[in-house]
Amino acid sequence: MxxxxxxxxxxxxxxxxxxxxxxxxxxxxxxxxxxxxxxxxxxxxxxxxxxxxxxxxxxxxxxxxxxxxxxxxxxxxxxxxxxxxxxxxxxxxxxxxxxxxxxxxxxxxxxxxxxxxxxxxxxxxxxxxxxxxxxxxxxxxxxxxxxxxxxxxxxxxxxxxxxxxxxxxxxxxxxxxxxxxxxxxxxxxxxxxASGRVTVARTHLVNRTIWADPGRRSLLLNLWVPGGLIVGCEALFVPYAGDRAGFLLAAAALGMLVGDVVVGRFLTPARRERWIHPLRLLLAVPYLAILLSPPLPVAMAVALVASVGYAATLPLQERLIAHSPPEARGQALGLHGNGMLAAQAVCAALAGAAADLVAPSRAVALVAAVALAATVALTPRPAPDRTRTRPAAARGRWRLRRAEQVGAGQNGPVNDGRPGGHPRVAHSPAWRTS
The missing domain is CATH 1.20.1250.20 (MFS general substrate transporter like domains)
Known part of the structure; x- marks a missing residue:
């Protein structure tokens, strides 16, 4: 398809x-x-x-x-x-x-x-x-x-x-x-x-299971933080451009549209994987040019080109789905979406506070520099494969099974008769979930 x-x-x-x-x-x-x-x-x-x-x-x-x-x-x-x-x-x-x-x-x-x-x-x-x-x-x-x-x-x-x-x-x-x-x-x-009642205890337990896995935690942070900071840059369009801010917002929306169409429609899965890191860098680097207070057409070009980088979230979401057990997939995607919106709100507020202290152009460049640093810092490094007596997926399934019993009001021990479960998906070792 x-x-x-x-x-x-x-x-x-x-x-x-x-x-x-x-x-x-x-x-x-x-x-x-x-x-x-x-x-x-x-x-x-x-x-x-x-x-x-x-x-x-x-x-x-x-x-x-x-x-x-x-x-x-x-x-x-x-x-x-x-x-x-x-x-x-x-x-x-x-x-x-x-x-x-x-x-x-x-x-x-x-x-x-x-x-x-x-x-x-x-x-x-x-x-x-x-x-x-x-x-x-x-x-x-x-x-x-x-x-x-x-x-x-x-x-x-x-x-x-x-x-x-x-x-x-x-x-x-x-x-x-x-x-x-x-x-x-x-x-x-x-x-x-998943079976069991909807309870706060189950929500907490599955959240901990999702967050405890280093690979999923890395994916969530990469989906939340850099993009949230760039939304902080966009939140400063009004202080930067005044009544012409709508042109910048439109350019950013067009760039996001172009990125989603190209990455979602024309790139194969293998190419999407190769383009993740360049797109994540593209999201932040162009906004550094706003430090020079360029005229509106140049600023529009900056916003358009940078927003193409939002498309990096598509293959990252693909990885998150692949590395989440089916019985917790909705909660994992919900964490991604809600955390992303919260990060955008917080980063927009922080960017606004920065713009109260320095010129809007400097604040945009400062937030972009922080986003670039966060992107580099959050990029996982390849780790050597390690043999474990109990795979991470098996531990995750044990916790999810336990969450189902908590939701059903059971407190006894859990007997999971399977030594393993969720198969490892063949992605780059930098994003392993074990």
Whole structure:
């Protein structure tokens, strides 16, 4: 499966794609409407920013407490329940007299539950398409997210000129309902990946199992930190370019689109592997040129070229899937997604703090230099193969089996009759998970 025609010929992928597009459009339209309401009520830039972009912080809490539901609940049900809750949230936001604190509570509850939906969605994608088509499918989904964000913000901006924020929330409500309906009627019912109840104990145990493996830990850090720092650079576009910042944001979005299309559609798996490190360096190096305060066209070229480097996350996600046991794949992908969003929020705040101390151009270059240093520091070094009496995968499966018993309320010893389990995937030894 190497073409978009083949990909969209898969009925479930089409429906998952449409449901995700509707959900992203609903989120962006309601975020801008809520931002307009918040600023009108408080005149606070901080509260307005939190209303629009602070929700990922609730996703961190979800990752620590609820994320095991990404594997313990059948995926169609998890996605539909999250979409229905978001629909109810949009309905509440459309109520004119709702207090501001209640509006914040609604978005954070939705984000908390949505932290599970992300892991379930990306794990389900691995079931819908063949293994060799995952990168193309994920790149296509990534592209749709960017397009729908631009369309959602643009549409909401136009509508807010003519309509009240409450009426824009009604549009978001309709889009949320479409997402829930397409997810429920367009996806097949599948069993949960893991048995046992959804508990905080199980979430903690599986998180520890995922994080304890050096290879998976390295992959997660490489997926979180450098990209999060570059989002910090992008967060300074407004201080750097003022009312022309939109051109820089558009250039960055175009670069990301180009990277996803080229890497996801045209590179073979072997070439994707070879391009990981160059793309990761490309993400940071061009932004060093902003230190010279170049004119807008040059800065746009910098943002476009650098953002192509975001495509390195596609083969890294491919590795994370290959090195995660199937019964914990949803939680591993949920950790990746929620950690990435949290890292972006934190790095954007740190970059903004830096720009309060030095000129925006210097702050961009400084954050890019830190991103480059982090990229080099986090690049794994080849390690010699070592013989272990108990493979890491077997230890991971023991912990996951233990997590299932914890979720079922059992506290007795675990008897795993198999000496091993999850096979090693033949990747570069620099990214081994043992």
């Amino acid at each position: 190497r073409t978009y025609a083949e990909l969209f010929a898969v009925r479930e992928f089409r429906n998952l794609f449409l449901a995700n597009c509707a959900g992203i459009a609903a989120h962006t339209t309601s975020a801008l409407a809520l931002g307009a309401l918040t600023y009108a009520a408080t005149s606070s830039a901080l509260l307005t920013a939190l209303s629009m972009f602070g929700a990922p912080l609730a996703g961190v809490l979800g990752s620590l407490t609820l994320l095991s539901a990404a594997d313990s609940v059948p995926p169609r049900r998890a996605l539909t329940l999250a979409a229905l809750l978001a629909t109810a949230g949009a309905a509440l936001q459309a109520v004119p007299g709702l207090p501001l604190w209640a509006r914040f509570a609604v978005i954070f509850v939705n984000a908390y539950v949505g932290s599970v939906a992300g892991g379930a969605r990306w794990a389900l994608l691995t079931d819908i398409v063949p293994v060799d088509a995952y990168v193309l499918a994920r790149a296509t989904m990534n592209t749709s997210v960017g397009v729908m964000q631009i369309a959602g913000f643009g549409l909401a901006g136009v509508l807010l000129v003519w309509l009240s924020p409450y009426q824009v929330f009604l549009l978001a409500l309709a889009l949320r309902a479409v997402s829930a309906a397409v997810g429920w009627f367009g996806l097949a019912e599948r069993p949960a990946r």
